[in-house]
Amino acid sequence: MFEWFGKVNFSPYTKVGDFAGFLKDGYLKGSRCRACGFKTFPPRADCPQCLSGEFDFVDYSGRGRLHTYTRIAAAPNGFEDVAPYTIGVVDLEEGGRCLAWFGSTIREEEIKIGMELQVVPRIFEEIEKIKVSYSLEKPGTKWGRRHADA
Numbered sequence: 001m002f003e004w005f006g007k008v009n010f011s012p013y014t015k016v017g018d019f020a021g022f023l024k025d026g027y028l029k030g031s032r033c034r035a036c037g038f039k040t041f042p043p044r045a046d047c048p049q050c051l052s053g054e055f056d057f058v059d060y061s062g063r064g065r066l067h068t069y070t071r072i073a074a075a076p077n078g079f080e081d082v083a084p085y086t087i088g089v090v091d092l093e094e095g096g097r098c099l100a101w102f103g104s105t106i107r108e109e110e111i112k113i114g115m116e117l118q119v120v121p122r123i124f125e126e127i128e129k130i131k132v133s134y135s136l137e138k139p140g141t142k143w144g145r146r147h148a149d150a
């Protein structure tokens with residue numbers, strides 16, 4: 001299931017594999033450690049704070065502020081066809097940081113550290129496979145969800 005995530009997949013199937021399924025249905029889910037309550041996005045099976053392996057999926061609104069960003073001109077393997085591109089790191093309202101591409105609602109010259117952003121789940125098709133990811137968009141950007149709740 002985790003092969004759905006991202007353009008080039010570096011992640012093997014793990015306990016957090018359902019994350020990709022949630023994204024496919026339009027939901028952003030982080031993890032909350034059952035032992036200490038530490039929250040991360042994307043979810044992590046093992047708590048970076050206390051190393052507990054017990055966690056629950058929790059809803060993330062995807063709202064946050066831009067922490068930093070960079071323009072990639074010399075792209076790593078698998079991304080050469082889309083370079084140059086700009087990626088950002090967002091401090092999320094619910095806790096944690098996420099790294100993502102800027103989406104089509106934001107122009108390069110509008111990008112400013114501290115700006116409000118919305119992380120939006122994305123589905124894209126690539127040679128017989130449906131893949132999921134997420135992008136950084138303007139606050140208030142809407143997206144589709146498959147069910148009323150997941």
Ligand SMILES: [Zn+2]
Pocket residue numbers: 033034035036037038047048049050051052
């Ligand atoms: Zn913990």
